[in-house]
Amino acid sequence: MSDFAKGSLGSAALYYASLGWPVFPLVPREKIPLFPKREGGHGVKDATTDVEQVRAWWTSHPDANIGLATGGEGNLYVVDIDGAEGEAALARYGDLPAAPESHTGKGRHLFFTLPGGRNSAGKLGPKIDTRGEGGYVVAPPSVHPNGHRYRWATPPNRANIVPLPEVMAQQLTAVAGSIAPVEGGRSSAVDVVLQGVEEGGRNQALAEYVGRLFATGLRELEVLELARGVNATKFRPPLGSDEVEAVVYSIANAHVRNRTKATAAVSNGTTTPATGPQPMVPVTSEVFDAMLVRAQQPVDALPTMWGTWNRACRMYGGGMGLARGWHVVVAGGAGAGKSLVALNLTAAAVRAGHSVGWVSLEMSREQLLLRLLGISTGRRLVDLEPGSAFDAHAFQSASEELMERMGMAGASLWMAERPSRDLGEVDRLMRDAVEAGCRLIVLDYLQLVSVAEAVKLDDAMRRVSAAVQSLAYRHNVTTLALSQFNRSTTADREAPPSIHGLQGGSAIENDADQVLLIDHTSRKDEGFGHRSFNVLLDKNRHGPAAVVPVQFDQNSLQLIERILPGQRERAA
Numbered sequence: 001m002s003d004f005a006k007g008s009l010g011s012a013a014l015y016y017a018s019l020g021w022p023v024f025p026l027v028p029r030e031k032i033p034l035f036p037k038r039e040g041g042h043g044v045k046d047a048t049t050d051v052e053q054v055r056a057w058w059t060s061h062p063d064a065n066i067g068l069a070t071g072g073e074g075n076l077y078v079v080d081i082d083g084a085e086g087e088a089a090l091a092r093y094g095d096l097p098a099a100p101e102s103h104t105g106k107g108r109h110l111f112f113t114l115p116g117g118r119n120s121a122g123k124l125g126p127k128i129d130t131r132g133e134g135g136y137v138v139a140p141p142s143v144h145p146n147g148h149r150y151r152w153a154t155p156p157n158r159a160n161i162v163p164l165p166e167v168m169a170q171q172l173t174a175v176a177g178s179i180a181p182v183e184g185g186r187s188s189a190v191d192v193v194l195q196g197v198e199e200g201g202r203n204q205a206l207a208e209y210v211g212r213l214f215a216t217g218l219r220e221l222e223v224l225e226l227a228r229g230v231n232a233t234k235f236r237p238p239l240g241s242d243e244v245e246a247v248v249y250s251i252a253n254a255h256v257r258n259r260t261k262a263t264a265a266v267s268n269g270t271t272t273p274a275t276g277p278q279p280m281v282p283v284t285s286e287v288f289d290a291m292l293v294r295a296q297q298p299v300d301a302l303p304t305m306w307g308t309w310n311r312a313c314r315m316y317g318g319g320m321g322l323a324r325g326w327h328v329v330v331a332g333g334a335g336a337g338k339s340l341v342a343l344n345l346t347a348a349a350v351r352a353g354h355s356v357g358w359v360s361l362e363m364s365r366e367q368l369l370l371r372l373l374g375i376s377t378g379r380r381l382v383d384l385e386p387g388s389a390f391d392a393h394a395f396q397s398a399s400e401e402l403m404e405r406m407g408m409a410g411a412s413l414w415m416a417e418r419p420s421r422d423l424g425e426v427d428r429l430m431r432d433a434v435e436a437g438c439r440l441i442v443l444d445y446l447q448l449v450s451v452a453e454a455v456k457l458d459d460a461m462r463r464v465s466a467a468v469q470s471l472a473y474r475h476n477v478t479t480l481a482l483s484q485f486n487r488s489t490t491a492d493r494e495a496p497p498s499i500h501g502l503q504g505g506s507a508i509e510n511d512a513d514q515v516l517l518i519d520h521t522s523r524k525d526e527g528f529g530h531r532s533f534n535v536l537l538d539k540n541r542h543g544p545a546a547v548v549p550v551q552f553d554q555n556s557l558q559l560i561e562r563i564l565p566g567q568r569e570r571a572a
Contacts, residue, residue: 008141009058009062009063009064009065009066009141009142010054010055010058010059010062012066012139012140012141013025013054013057013058013066014051014054014055014058016066016068016139016156017048017049017050017051017054018049018051019074019156019157019158019161020049020073020074021049021068021069021074021076021156022047022048022049022068022069022072022073022074023047023048023049023054023066023067023068023069023139024043024044024046024047024048024057024067024069024136025057025058025061025064025065025066025067026064026065026066026067026138026142027064027065028061028063028064028065028143029065029143029144029145029147030065030145031065031138031145031353031408031409032404032405032408033046033067033404033408034057034061034064043404044067044069044134044135044136047067047068047069047072047136049073049074065138065142065143066138066139066140066142067136067137067138067139068136068137068138068139069135069136070117070131070132070133070134070135070136070137071116071117071131071132071133071134071135072133074113075113075114075115075117076111076112076113077111077112077113077114077117077130077131077132077164078109078110078111078112078130078131078132078135078137079109079110079112079124079128079129079130079164079168080104080107080109080128080129080130080131080137080410081107081108081109081110081127081128082106082107082127082128082129083106083107083127083250083297083298083300084246084247084249084250084297085126085127085250085251086107086125086126086127086128086250087107087203087246087247087250088203088207088246088247088250088251089124089125089126089127089128089207089250090124090125090128091203091204091206091207091247092125092204092207092208093124093165093167093168093171093204094167094201094204095201096110096165097162097165098154098160098162099111099112099154099160099161099162100152100154100155100156100157100160100161101152101153101154102139102140102150102151102152102153103150103151103152103153104138104144104150105144105145105146105148105150106298106300106353107127108153109137111156111161112161112162112163112164112165113161113162113163113164114132114163114164114169116132116133117130117132117133117164117172118130118132118133118172119131119132119133119134119135120132120172121410121412121437122437123171123172124168124171124172126250127250129410130172135407136408138150140152145352146320196234196235196236197234197235197236198236199236199237202231202235202239203239203243203247205235206227206230206231206235206239206244206247207247207251209227209230210223210227210247210248210251211251213226213227214251214252223248223252224244224245224248227244227247227248228241228244231244241293242293242296245293246293246297249293299316299317299318299320300316300323300324301313301316301317301318301320301321301322301323302321302322302323302349302352302354302439302440302478303320303321303348303349303352304321304322304345304348305344305345305347305348305559305560305561306535306548306550306559306561307561308546308547308548308561309516309537309546309548311546312537312540312543312544312545312546313514313540313542313543314542314543314544315542315543316542317542317543319543322440322478322514323478323542324439324476324477324478325472325473325476325477325478326472326478326479326513326514326542327468327469327472327473327478327479327481327511327512327513328478328479328480328481328512328513328514328515328516329446329480329481329482329483329502329508329509329512329514329515329516330342330480330481330482330483330515330516330518331482331483331484331485331497331499331501331502331508331515331516331517331518332484332485332497332517332518332520333484333485333489333518333520334484336518336520337518337552337559338444338445338482338483338518339360339362339363339368339371339444339482340371340375340552340557340559341516341518341535341559342442342444342480342482343368343371343372343375343557344375344557344558344559345440345442345480346358346372346413346440346442347372347375347376349411349439349440350376350402350405350406350409350411350413351376351405351409352409352411353409353410353411354411354439354440355411355412355413355414355436355437355438355439355440356411356412356413356414356438356439356440356441356442357413357414357415357429357430357432357433357434357436357438357440357441357442358413358414358415358416358441358442358444359416359419359426359429359430359433359441359442359443359444360415360416360442360444361419361421361426361443361444361445361448361449362444362445362448363444364417364418365415365416365417368415369415370384370385371557372402373395373398373399373402374398374555374556374557374558375556375557375558376398376401376402376405377397377398377401377402377556378556378558379394379398379556380394380555380556381555381556381557382555383395384398412436412437412438414432414433414436414438416429421448421449421450422449422450422452423449423450423451423463423464423467426443426449426464426467427467427471430443430468430471430479431471431475434471434475434477438477439477439478440477440478440479440480441471441472441477441478441479441480442479442480442481442482443468443479443480443481443482444482445481445482445483445484446461446464446465446468446481446482446483446484446504446508447461447483447484447503447504449464451463451464457503457504457505458504458505458507460504461503461504461505461507461508462505462507465481465504465507465508465510465511465512466507466511468481468511469511469512481508481512483502483503483504483508484502484503485497485501485502485503486501486502486503487503488501489501493520493521494521495521496517496519496521496522496534496536497517497518497519497520497521497536497538498517498538499515499517499538499539501517502515509539512539512541513540513541513542514537514539514540514541514542515537515538515539516535516536516537516538517535517536517538518533518535518536519533519534519535519536520533522534526551529553529554529555530551530552530553530554531551531552531554532549532550532551532552532562533550533552534547534548534549534550535547535548535550536548548561549561549562550562
């Protein structure tokens, strides 16, 4: 165990195999199999406890990350908790038995056993997934794509590998949308808190209490103040202040999402919450306390495909990607590649484990998926689309790779097929994507949305843009809307575009947190199926403006940031 304690990947893999947990190698600093199906491997099906095979793998590939196969012979069942919202949902199950626990890039894993247990997403609660039969997880001391190491909080041993708690097992088989009762059912969360709560039931009691407060219509800061009060006076001993704030913020976000059914219908092209406009509130020390707590939380950013873009995403993007609640616009002329930018971002999001929803009013689902296959796998589009060069094996291999990648990352992809262009229907589809758990929601494109009452395009775009921006803010997701340039901007081949050239007036730019412009004046054909151009981050509410030099691979449709002379040194 000495090498394992020091972080040797090979020694750790051998140790897991000794526990009866099948392992297999992953690409270094990635979550994908080192030997995928297209290269003759079998992905997770290669997992084994055979000591000689494990030793051979990590002797040949000492930097390979470790994949732990769940289900199967090891009966391993992993509960994946993501961030504060997941922790708040987990608290509803009360105190859990001691079990192996690892810290991941976004949260933590709890390791149990459950023969025949299936994979699930959200069945145990918001931001809680599970991995069972046919699944796998990345094990310490593997390196996350962001450079951080997975690490054990409670290392595994034969004594602490225990069955999944019965209350969780019951919930997994319960009717969707229900929550299994926790032992010691309570008639009133408020009564329980006011009677005093001992160690062991504090998180659960606080979560129920906070949920009741939000249901009465109280605002977030009011709930936070009350939660701090009962924690100080009724909990023995009190929880840490960060725990209290994490519970309040996670339930506040869930409460906003659950208000969808209480939102007034989109009758005139605008979304009006049934609760009415929010009142003015005083800025007090509580506001700054809340800001301090949020700033100390792990960054929850959606990484883009370009490093320069990521670094320009400051504030809650943390210089790592797009933050929740942001509304982003990508603009260009007809045929400039707006959809390709969105599809490349989709591939990056899925790779990082984020679900994506598409509402395309221009292309069919098949057209989008063909392009996404090329972008995600690097294969030539001509081999994937119908025609004389169509390669059925390449198509099947690419589609399996994409689906395997989404399954491994815990991501999903949602698309509407030829939807109505009416704003009310578009708004409904975007909200469906929210309900499906999509972190990124794409609208392609703004000017194709119709608003029956609007006489002028400017009026229509004001309503459409407001609806998309409101969705991002109220449901804590990231929206990406594509936009056309106006005719004068498209026709001017000499001057680079600016945000004033968006078709439909200033509302599109005003509502956006970021506006990216495809610069047609910078286009250069480089031969061998490659073209280069610049993407201008012309407006950025949360950081500096930037220029991203991009190389376009016309075979796979990948958009790759070009590293210019001297840029590598500056980035380092």
